[in-house]
Amino acid sequence: xxxxxxxxxxxxxxxxxxYDIQRVPRxxxxxxxxxxxxxxxxxxxxxxxxxxxxxKPFLASLDGHRDGVHCLAxxxxxxxxxxxxxxxxxxxxxxLTERDVCALSKHTKDLCVEIVVRFCGTSFFTVGDDKTIKQxxxxxxxxxxxxxxxxxxLGKTVFTGLDHHQKEGVFAxxxxxxxxxxxxxxxxxxxxxxxxxxxxxxxFNPVETELLASCGSDRSVVLYDMxxxxxxxxxxxxxxxxxxxxxxxxxxYFTSANEDYNLYTYDMRHLDKPVMVHMDHVSAVxxxxxxxxxxxxxxxxxxxxxxxxxxxxxxxxxxxxxKRMQHVICVKWSSDNKYxxxxxxxxxxxxxxxxxxxxxxxxxxxxxxxxxxxxxLKEKFQYHPQIRRIARHRHLPKxxxxxxKELRVMKAARHRKESNVRKHSKPGTVPLVAEKxxxxxxxxx
Amino acid sequence: xxxxxxxxxxxxxxxxxTFDHWxxxxxxxxxxxxxxxxxxxxxxxxxxMLNKPRGRKVxxxxxxxxxxxxxxxxxxxxxxxxxxxxEDAGFLEGDEGEDTxxxxxxDIADAVxxxxxxxxxxxxxxxxxxxxxxxxxxxxxxxxxxxxGHVACIDWPSKELMCEINVMESVNDVKWLxxxxxxxxAQKKWLYIYDSNGIELHCIxxxxxxxxxxxxxxxxxxxxxxxxxxxxYLDVSVGKEVAAFSTKTxxxxxxxxxxxxxxxxxxxxxxxxxxxxxxxxxxxVKMLCHQGGVRSVAVDKTGTYMVTxxxxxxxxxxxxxxxxxxxxxxxxxxxxxxxxSQRGLLSAATGDVVQVYRDVWSTPVNKPYMAHRxxxxxxxxxxxxxxxxxxxxxxxxxxxxxxxxxxxxxxxxLDANPYRSTKQRQEWEVKALLxxxxxxxxxxxxxxxxxxxxxxxxxxxxERVEALGFDPLEKEKFVPKYKKKGRSSAGGIxxxxxxxxxxxxxxxxxxxxEDKMKMEKEQKEREKKKAALFVNKSALDRFKx
Numbered sequence: 005x006x007x008x009x010x011x012x013x014x015x016x017x018x019x020x021x022x023y024d025i026q027r028v029p030r031x032x033x034x035x036x037x038x039x040x041x042x043x044x045x046x047x048x049x050x051x052x053x054x055x056x057x058x059x060k061p062f063l064a065s066l067d068g069h070r071d072g073v074h075c076l077a078x079x080x081x082x083x084x085x086x087x088x089x090x091x092x093x094x095x096x097x098x099x100l101t102e103r104d105v106c107a108l109s110k111h112t113k114d115l116c117v118e119i120v121v122r123f124c125g126t127s128f129f130t131v132g133d134d135k136t137i138k139q140x141x142x143x144x145x146x147x148x149x150x151x152x153x154x155x156x157x158l159g160k161t162v163f164t165g166l167d168h169h170q171k172e173g174v175f176a177x178x179x180x181x182x183x184x185x186x187x188x189x190x191x192x193x194x195x196x197x198x199x200x201x202x203x204x205x206x207x208f209n210p211v212e213t214e215l216l217a218s219c220g221s222d223r224s225v226v227l228y229d230m231x232x233x234x235x236x237x238x239x240x241x242x243x244x245x246x247x248x249x250x251x252x253x254x255x256x257y258f259t260s261a262n263e264d265y266n267l268y269t270y271d272m273r274h275l276d277k278p279v280m281v282h283m284d285h286v287s288a289v290x291x292x293x294x295x296x297x298x299x300x301x302x303x304x305x306x307x308x309x310x311x312x313x314x315x316x317x318x319x320x321x322x323x324x325x326x327k328r329m330q331h332v333i334c335v336k337w338s339s340d341n342k343y344x345x346x347x348x349x350x351x352x353x354x355x356x357x358x359x360x361x362x363x364x365x366x367x368x369x370x371x372x373x374x375x376x377x378x379x380x381l382k383e384k385f386q387y388h389p390q391i392r393r394i395a396r397h398r399h400l401p402k403x404x405x406x407x408x409k410e411l412r413v414m415k416a417a418r419h420r421k422e423s424n425v426r427k428h429s430k431p432g433t434v435p436l437v438a439e440k441x442x443x444x445x446x447x448x449x
Numbered sequence: 450x451x452x453x454x455x456x457x458x459x460x461x462x463x464x465x466x467t468f469d470h471w472x473x474x475x476x477x478x479x480x481x482x483x484x485x486x487x488x489x490x491x492x493x494x495x496x497x498m499l500n501k502p503r504g505r506k507v508x509x510x511x512x513x514x515x516x517x518x519x520x521x522x523x524x525x526x527x528x529x530x531x532x533x534x535x536e537d538a539g540f541l542e543g544d545e546g547e548d549t550x551x552x553x554x555x556d557i558a559d560a561v562x563x564x565x566x567x568x569x570x571x572x573x574x575x576x577x578x579x580x581x582x583x584x585x586x587x588x589x590x591x592x593x594x595x596x597x598g599h600v601a602c603i604d605w606p607s608k609e610l611m612c613e614i615n616v617m618e619s620v621n622d623v624k625w626l627x628x629x630x631x632x633x634x635a636q637k638k639w640l641y642i643y644d645s646n647g648i649e650l651h652c653i654x655x656x657x658x659x660x661x662x663x664x665x666x667x668x669x670x671x672x673x674x675x676x677x678x679x680x681x682y683l684d685v686s687v688g689k690e691v692a693a694f695s696t697k698t699x700x701x702x703x704x705x706x707x708x709x710x711x712x713x714x715x716x717x718x719x720x721x722x723x724x725x726x727x728x729x730x731x732x733x734v735k736m737l738c739h740q741g742g743v744r745s746v747a748v749d750k751t752g753t754y755m756v757t758x759x760x761x762x763x764x765x766x767x768x769x770x771x772x773x774x775x776x777x778x779x780x781x782x783x784x785x786x787x788x789x790s791q792r793g794l795l796s797a798a799t800g801d802v803v804q805v806y807r808d809v810w811s812t813p814v815n816k817p818y819m820a821h822r823x824x825x826x827x828x829x830x831x832x833x834x835x836x837x838x839x840x841x842x843x844x845x846x847x848x849x850x851x852x853x854x855x856x857x858x859x860x861x862x863l864d865a866n867p868y869r870s871t872k873q874r875q876e877w878e879v880k881a882l883l884x885x886x887x888x889x890x891x892x893x894x895x896x897x898x899x900x901x902x903x904x905x906x907x908x909x910x911x912e913r914v915e916a917l918g919f920d921p922l923e924k925e926k927f928v929p930k931y932k933k934k935g936r937s938s939a940g941g942i943x944x945x946x947x948x949x950x951x952x953x954x955x956x957x958x959x960x961x962x963e964d965k966m967k968m969e970k971e972q973k974e975r976e977k978k979k980a981a982l983f984v985n986k987s988a989l990d991r992f993k994x
Contacts, residue, residue, distance in 0.1 A: 005542065005543050005544055005549075005552055005556070005560070006540070006541070006542040007539075007540070007557055007560050007561060007853055008539045008540055008561070009539045009557070009561045009565040009568070009851055010536065010538065010539045010565075010835075010836055010837045010853075010856050011562055011564050011565040012536065014868065016535065017867075017868040018868050026872075026873055027862070027868075028863060029535065029862045030530075030861055030862060030863070031534060031861040032492070032530060032531075032861075033491065033492075033859075033861075034491070034494070035751050036857070036860075037861070037864060038667070038708060038709050038710075038750075038752075038895070039667050040896075041895065041897075042886040042890045042895060042898060043667065043886060045886075045890070046884045046885065046886055046887075047883075047884055050883055
């Protein structure tokens, strides 16, 4: 007879010495691992709950400004440098790793409207209420030296916005009209006007570097091409846009932060209808900035919160608020996709994590594997009601919660009235208008 | 090839050498190594979706395609890893003309190596009555419970005695809980839980007259069947009774669990087998299996086949997924105990003879694979999880026999590891408790959670009505506004009500008329189509009257 009985050699299954790691033989046969789906569901539930437990996004507050922070600027090549300008004309250069100031320069006695760093990173431009454009060195002045701008350009009218080209020595300002300046000239090389008496902000497209967008006071967003002599086209909305931000990954998408508590993502080629309407704020949206991946953006609003929206979703995935943070004027997403910086009118700049429950620093391979697995589990089971309920839950300050409820009731009432009117009138006289089309008045070429 | 290589050597060094001169050979086996189909099939979870959402739902279609590709890749990788499994299953083949069932245990023990030979042993315990047997999930620890109160737990490969107590009462059943730390003993009156050192931890008086127990490892539930026809579930991690059902079917002493979906199978004296889950008060399924009483039930680990034996001396195999009878065998003396091994070997005990059958469901079986006679009447049978060993508890003690090919050769170190250290066991216990499945999820199909919930609108509406107490979509009854200054008289109110009622009636009539018109139109079109087909049959039809 031929016989073989299972006999395992313990030397193959038990570790040799105390200083070795344990041996773990694996067998992925599904019959040895029953209840795959319910066990994964239990793990997904635990992962979601733990995410809420570890969701502590606030990292640090940078204080030192003596008036509200009006503008923030990212350094083009250095991740740890941040520039901020306040309402009393003070411009500070911060080192984020030490959370301390490394240089302090004074613009004027007036409001510092906008700062932008030149593409090479060695100097930056500021623009203020005193009709001047100043260019400064990035390094702190040496001992005994006075802080003086490298270059000063005097303009005829007040400037309200500034942005620098991605690659060339060209920058654009806006005030009463949109001007394109060359760094070596003291008068603009081109000016764009379109019957609007003031513009609030101007932005260069990071991908298609010759395109610009600006927000006008006639509730419009105007698009320009630097190479042409006249503006391209403009879209007029129901309420005024405060700021515009281009998607750094998709050349033709930009998001506008509007006064009617919403943000609108437009496709530059089809301005008649926004691609997405992002609704969640309960007061005017003041600033918007995209993440470097182009998949999400952060918005700062007059209701003292900042919200993070996915680019193709109508509602926010995250809301950050603190009792001490008052109206948030400006917001920036750091270039390494990990942090969000917000400047508010109570003189503080706050540093937040972009993913609230993320563990910062170097993770060991096992930690990374566990994080990836948990992330995938949460994604897989995100639509199950119990898990969705826990993942969506965010604490909101009482006034924002009540305000949001009120807005919902108002919206429902409007919707109900419209459908009643449609029901009781001749079929066809009251057409169904999609939500997206409701907010655009007209597109002018 | 060598000629061109030699050529290269003789070339002057000033000439440029290009890679064109290198010999080119074609790969005789291009592409990745092929995987045998049956191994790929083993890891397949679900068939590809046939009718994906079409049209505008691009994102959903993309997501489904991408997830299918990912699962295909996972399937291939798992199938490739199968090659690296260290052990092979055991086997027993007789010589020409020799029947495997005539080979004695002593011969097998002499033919194999010493360690395997020690796995065949006999414990002579004739004082304390027939013994119940249970192996722990890893297969390392053995629990013996004698009818007259002797309870012992042993680390059987090393023959180390962990504890030995006499509970001074009759013992109906013994069962290991989730690890080798605790076990449950169903004594004469109540249920007791002991530590592996023999210390009594709990005496649970709610569970009385327990005859049989089974432990659901991934739910941490101990299911008990009592003499008073109660089926009770105890959550051993929290210590609470999860559910208790009065089955009203008499004394329950035949019980087993389906390891695939954690459903409890109970066998009754009228030949029926009922399936229970802790979420429903009545049995999920009632199957009539035998003409007499059911003596024993066993379910295989994939949850496909159920083997039952009855008083009518028949051994029947059922397909549990479709609830259909599969095979039926006649045993001359019936089988009092059944046990299924991890690799599908069935052991059936009659009196003091234990027979092991191979492949009960694939090929028709006419003779046993192995047989063994014990000294007393067999009381309990249990295959050891990852070993080729069958444990028999009988009237004269305990015997452990060698059954080559019974155990799963490759265990998974993260699930049930017989060679785990204390630290590994502690870590495993914490993870298992975190992943504990709630009893609400026990159902006949364990993959229910992964299916798309396609509850119809009607059912959702019904649930909402039940939850709210009223119907939110129902039209509100019209209550006319009470007008002031005497403008609201009874007649006026009735007039207003009638107006609205007439409007509603008009709406309804309009709707029914519209529906009728639509139906008539459809009917006409259908007839037209039919007639059109007829017309096209022949050109001479136009001359017909």
